[in-house]
Amino acid sequence: MTATDAALAMAAATPPATKVPWRRALVRTLLYGRNVDRAAKTRARLGLAIVVFALGYALIAGRLIMFAAVPEGHMGRRTMAQDAVATARPDILDRSGEILATDVRAPSLFAEPNRIIDIDEATELLSAVLPDLDAVELRERLGSKRHFVWLKRDITPKQRAEIYRLGLPGIGFLPENKRVYPNGAEVSHLIGHVNIDNQGIAGIEKWLDGSGLADLHLAGLATDRLQEPVNLAVDLRVQHALRDELMKARDKYKAKAAAGVIVAVRTGEIVSMVSVPDYDPNNPREALDPNRINRLTTGVYEMGSTFKALTLAMALDSGKINLNSTFDARVPLHFGKFEIHDAHPEGRFLTLSEVFTYSSNIGAARVALAMGVDQHKAFLKKLGQLDRLRTELPESAEPLVPRHWGELNTITIAFGHGLSVAPLQAVMGICALMNGGYLIPPTFLRRSEQQAQAIATRVIKPETSDKMRYLMRLNAEKGTARQADVPGYYVGGKTGTSEKVVGGRYSKDRVLNSFTAVLPADDPRYLLLIMLDEPQPLPETHGFRTSGWNAVPTGGAVIARVAPLLGIQPRFDLPPADQLILATSTASSR
Amino acid sequence: MIRLLNICVIVALVVAAVDVYRIKFESTRKAEQVARLRLDIRREHDGVAELRAQWSKLDNPIRIQELAQRHLSLRIIDSRQFDQLDRLPQRPPDLPPGSPDQIGNMLESRDAPTASILSPRNPR
Numbered sequence: 001m002t003a004t005d006a007a008l009a010m011a012a013a014t015p016p017a018t019k020v021p022w023r024r025a026l027v028r029t030l031l032y033g034r035n036v037d038r039a040a041k042t043r044a045r046l047g048l049a050i051v052v053f054a055l056g057y058a059l060i061a062g063r064l065i066m067f068a069a070v071p072e073g074h075m076g077r078r079t080m081a082q083d084a085v086a087t088a089r090p091d092i093l094d095r096s097g098e099i100l101a102t103d104v105r106a107p108s109l110f111a112e113p114n115r116i117i118d119i120d121e122a123t124e125l126l127s128a129v130l131p132d133l134d135a136v137e138l139r140e141r142l143g144s145k146r147h148f149v150w151l152k153r154d155i156t157p158k159q160r161a162e163i164y165r166l167g168l169p170g171i172g173f174l175p176e177n178k179r180v181y182p183n184g185a186e187v188s189h190l191i192g193h194v195n196i197d198n199q200g201i202a203g204i205e206k207w208l209d210g211s212g213l214a215d216l217h218l219a220g221l222a223t224d225r226l227q228e229p230v231n232l233a234v235d236l237r238v239q240h241a242l243r244d245e246l247m248k249a250r251d252k253y254k255a256k257a258a259a260g261v262i263v264a265v266r267t268g269e270i271v272s273m274v275s276v277p278d279y280d281p282n283n284p285r286e287a288l289d290p291n292r293i294n295r296l297t298t299g300v301y302e303m304g305s306t307f308k309a310l311t312l313a314m315a316l317d318s319g320k321i322n323l324n325s326t327f328d329a330r331v332p333l334h335f336g337k338f339e340i341h342d343a344h345p346e347g348r349f350l351t352l353s354e355v356f357t358y359s360s361n362i363g364a365a366r367v368a369l370a371m372g373v374d375q376h377k378a379f380l381k382k383l384g385q386l387d388r389l390r391t392e393l394p395e396s397a398e399p400l401v402p403r404h405w406g407e408l409n410t411i412t413i414a415f416g417h418g419l420s421v422a423p424l425q426a427v428m429g430i431c432a433l434m435n436g437g438y439l440i441p442p443t444f445l446r447r448s449e450q451q452a453q454a455i456a457t458r459v460i461k462p463e464t465s466d467k468m469r470y471l472m473r474l475n476a477e478k479g480t481a482r483q484a485d486v487p488g489y490y491v492g493g494k495t496g497t498s499e500k501v502v503g504g505r506y507s508k509d510r511v512l513n514s515f516t517a518v519l520p521a522d523d524p525r526y527l528l529l530i531m532l533d534e535p536q537p538l539p540e541t542h543g544f545r546t547s548g549w550n551a552v553p554t555g556g557a558v559i560a561r562v563a564p565l566l567g568i569q570p571r572f573d574l575p576p577a578d579q580l581i582l583a584t585s586t587a588s589s590r
Numbered sequence: 591m592i593r594l595l596n597i598c599v600i601v602a603l604v605v606a607a608v609d610v611y612r613i614k615f616e617s618t619r620k621a622e623q624v625a626r627l628r629l630d631i632r633r634e635h636d637g638v639a640e641l642r643a644q645w646s647k648l649d650n651p652i653r654i655q656e657l658a659q660r661h662l663s664l665r666i667i668d669s670r671q672f673d674q675l676d677r678l679p680q681r682p683p684d685l686p687p688g689s690p691d692q693i694g695n696m697l698e699s700r701d702a703p704t705a706s707i708l709s710p711r712n713p714r
Contacts (some may be wrong), residue, residue, distance in 0.1 A: 099646040105636045182647035240651035488669035561666055570669040 088177045089198060089208065091229040092191055094236040095271075095446065100187050101205070101281075103177040103198075107160045109151040113144050115170030122168050126151070129162045153196055154178050179205075181281040186240055189294035190232070190273050190444065192393075193281035202287065204232065204444060207392040231446050233269035238262060241561040243274040246530070249554040250276055253535035259295040260531065260558065261424060262566075265431050265524045267452040268440035270391075271566070273424075295531065298395045300420035304498030304547075306430070306514050307416030308364045309468060312356055313433045314379040315367045317464040323352050323471075329362040335408055340365050340415075343497075343546070356471045357479035359495065361415040368414035369407065376410045382459050383429040384439060385421050392444045397422050416498055417506075423514070427529050430494075430516055432459050433468045434524045466585030473521035473577035480548040484517055484556035488570025489563050492521030492577075493555065495547035500534070510534050515551035519559060519568060522580050526566055530555045 020028075032038065092101040109130075116122055123139045130152060141149045153176065155163075160173055179194045181187075192203015200206040208230065242260045250258040259275040275295045279286035286292060293299060315321040326349040333340040342360050355363030368376050380386055388398045400420035402409045412418035424442060432439040438456035472492030476485040481493030496514040499506040513535055517528045530551045541549035563570070574580055647653075658664055685691075 098649070099642060102639055102643050102646075104640050104643055180643050182643050183650050184652070186650070186652065237651060240655070244652075244655065486669060488672075560669065563669070564667055564672070569674075570672050572670075 088227065089179060089194070089200075089205070090227040092204060092208075093229050093231050094187075094234050094239075095231065096235065096237075097231075098236045099182055100191055100232065100234075100236065101179060101181050104180050105175050106154045106178045107157070107173040108153045108176045109155055109160075109163065110172055110174060111142055111149050111151050112147055112170045112172070113142050113149060114147060116142055117169060119143050122171065125166045125168065126163065126171070129159055129166070130155070183236065184282060185278050185280045186236065186243060187234060188278040188281050188287075189275050189296075190234055190239075190270075190393075191281065193284040193287065195284075201284075202395070203393055204230070206394045210394070232444055233264070233271060233446050234273070234444065235271050235565065237565050238562045239272040239274065241565060242272045242558055243276065243278075245554060245558045245561060246274055246276050248557075249530075249532060249550065253532060253538065253541075253550045255532045255535040255550075257291070257295055257533040258531065258554075259423065259529075259533075261296050261427055261529050262562065263427055263431055263442055263527045265435045265518070265527050266440075266449050267447045268428070268431065268442045269447050270424075270442050270444050271526065272562070273444075294393075294395060295533070296423045296529075297389075297391065297393055298397050298422075300397045300400055300422050301512055301531075302417050302420050302498045302500075303423070303426045303514060304416040304496030304512065305359045305361075305364075306426060306494055306496035306516050307413065307419070308356060308359065309430055309433060309472070309494050309516070310380065310383060310385070311364050311368050311376075311414040312352060312471065313460055313464055313468050314371055314376065315352070316467050317379075317460045318371060318375070321352060321367065321370065323467060325352050326350065327352070327355060327360075327363045327366040329355070329360050329366075333362045333365050333411070335411055338408065340411060353471060353474060356494075357475050359480060364414040365411040368410050373405060373407055373410045376413070377405055380413070380419070382439075383432060384441075385419070385425060385429055389422055389425040389428065389441070391424070391442055399425065416496060423529060423531055427516070427527060430518075430529075431527050433465055434472070434518045434527060436462045436465045463585055466581055469518065469521050469524060470577050470581040470585070472518050473581060476517075476521070477576055481515070481517070481552055481555075483548065483552045484515065484559060486556055486560045486563070488572055489559060489568060490520035490522055490571065490574055490580075491517050491556075491559055492519070493517040493552070495552055497545075497547045509545070511545055513545075513547035513551040515547055515555040517555050517559060519563060520571075521577065522574070522584075525568060528555060528558060528562075530558065 032041075088103050089101075091099060091103070094100055111122075119139060119142045122142055123135060127133050127135045127138060133152060138151065141151065151171075155173075163171065164173075177198055179198055181191070181193070188203075190203055192200060192205040194205050195201050200209040242262065246258040246260050249255070257275065257277060260272070261270060261274075262272040263270055273294075273296055275293070277289075277292050279289070279292050281287075295301075315325075316323070329342060329345070329350045330347055332342075332345075340361050342358070342362050344358060346354070346358055346360070350358065350360055350363050352363075352367070354360070355367065371379075377386075386399060386401050388396055390396055399422065402413075402418060409418050428439065428442050431442075437458050437460040438453070439459045440452050440456045469492060472481075472494060473490065474492075475481045475495075476491050476493050480495040481491070484493050485491050494516045496516070498512050498514075499508065500510040500512055501507070502510055511534065513532045515528075515530045517530075518524045519526055519528070532547075532551050532554070535545055535550045537543045537545045537549075
């Protein structure tokens with residue numbers, strides 16, 4: 001301080017350059033310029049230095065305050081990232097919180113080949129602890145030039161301890177998240193499965209990756225298990241009951257496959273979906289077997305008489321035809337060289353209700369013809385039967401629609417032949433006929449009635465829906481669905497038996513049977529679809545293989561089992577359908 | 591005056607240094623503790639997840655059904671076994687303990703065939 005003052009004083013006191021040698025004066029002039037007050041300049045420099053240092057310290061102080069005030073952010077997380085290679089996935093829960101899929105941490109064994117001293121010794125010791133490891137391959141991996149090789153993913157804690165005790169250099173462990181499905185095959189097609197790196201490759205697991213999880217993985221944020229679990233609409237208990245009954249039915253009728261789905265009519269939630277044979281997602285290799293595909297979404301089928309419901313709904317909704325309109329079913333219907341028969345010919349005029357309960361092909365064809373080809377096509381389009389149905393599941397199949405849709409196509413499609421749809425798609429269409437006329441795309445996630453209403457489109461009038469429910473109930477009271485009329489649940493149903501095409505011809509003994517049930521029919525809450533692929537006739541079915549002898553009893557068994565689980569209160573002594581559904585419908589529509 | 595000030599400043603400096611060191615030491619210790627606790631929490635989380643997975647494996651309906659079929663004589667519930675609460679008959683009056691069981695006496699006084707109807711039917 002004093003020294004600078006003195007220098008300043010000296011500079012001020014020095015008279016201008018008289019006593020300074022000329023060379024120094026020249027240098028100064030060159031350096032600082034002529035006529036510069038060096039004292040002022042020095043003060044200014046000091047000021048500048050003070051300001052710069054003050055700013056620097058202020059910056060440091062401010063940063064310190066920030067560190068103290070703001071709680072630590074991702075500092076802690078960075079250290080965790082390195083110990084979880086296979087990233088964490090959120091748990092998948094059913095609608096009541098039962099675990100369908102969860103993560104468990106398991107150690108994985110790796111090696112750094114460049115740090116291994118004796119490859120032979122390491123190979124020998126490691127294959128002693130892990131006998132299922134191929135010694136030749138192990139030696140090859142340890143001898144490679146890479147810096148990191150996986151030796152075995154997912155070892156047991158005991159193996160880990162033993163290998164640790166071997167004390168081999170260049171061998172280490174990384175804890176990894178491993179996906180486990182505690183319920184095994186129970187929900188296989190629905191939730192899908194993951195690959196060894198915990199990435200979803202099928203079902204809801206793949207959907208999870210598609211809806212943002214993959215991005216989280218890339219950002220390295222999805223490593224801890226703080227992610228929100230995903231709640232599905234499926235109910236594990238219902239799923240088990242349905243699967244158990246389907247397995248029994250498949251064994252009993254020696255069917256190639258069986259499938260079933262239960263949908264909440266008013267929300268479109270899929271409460272249960274089973275397609276057997278299925279696979280264990282803990283062992284995803286089984287999923288490659290083409291016989292184990294999910295028949296409800298990845299297969300397309302001619303749905304048979306089930307489609308008559310759509311035909312009749314179209315007719316009723318047009319207003320031109322009512323339940324008592326009659327149709328000529330005396331003789332088989334001729335069209336060109338084709339002849340349409342009834343399975344159980346009545347040989348007389350049938351009313352519209354009888355067309356449904358007797359499941360008359362001739363009647364349904366005549367109904368569709370009365371409506372016309374264009375209207376038929378437009379109606380099916382409106383009900384979403386002609387376009388690919390997309391749900392959360394990545395697997396979906398495009399319906400097989402005839403390229404040139406003529407009168408013959410309308411005739412056959414009226415009773416469910418000549419148009420192949422995914423069964424889930426047909427379920428969506430029939431749901432719309434039952435729930436008052438709203439087409440709601442099915443979902444595997446939870447959805448409230450308000451949310452469903454927001455995305456629903458009205459496709460038929462509420463009165464038509466009442467009439468359709470009446471027909472369904474009538475069919476369980478008098479028609480082909482009698483064996484599924486579980487007392488107390490007021491079941492309504494429609495059977496379908498479609499002959500499969502074998503070598504270009506419809507086969508008589510290879511059939512696909514289906515049964516669609518709505519419960520309860522007066523106030524529908526759930527829709528059930530049962531499908532049996534190629535059931536065989538049995539002595540107790542009197543040699544018949546039609547749906548009423550196998551799919552319907554299966555449906556009845558399923559309803560008796562799942563209705564209490566679904567919280568449907570049994571009611572007895574209800575009046576028949578014409579009084580309960582039809583009478584109230586006409587009263588309200590007036 | 592200046593000297594006093596200097597001494598004060600030096601003392602303050604020493605005190606501040608000691609304090610800062612103490613705080614730093616403390617914070618290091620706390621940070622280690624936090625890291626340890628966090629590790630413990632993660633272990634617990636993983637343990638809980640594993641136990642939950644085991645639980646739901648044990649709770650799996652397939653397994654429960656198998657066990658029930660093997661060890662119990664239960665059957666699938668019938669829709670007639672449900673009823674509404676308001677249709678239940680009235681509750682019998684509470685008897686003081688030790689008083690004679692009238693219904694039991696009535697049952698015992700009846701002959702055996704009638705009583706067997708009242709006993710649970712058909713244990714499988």
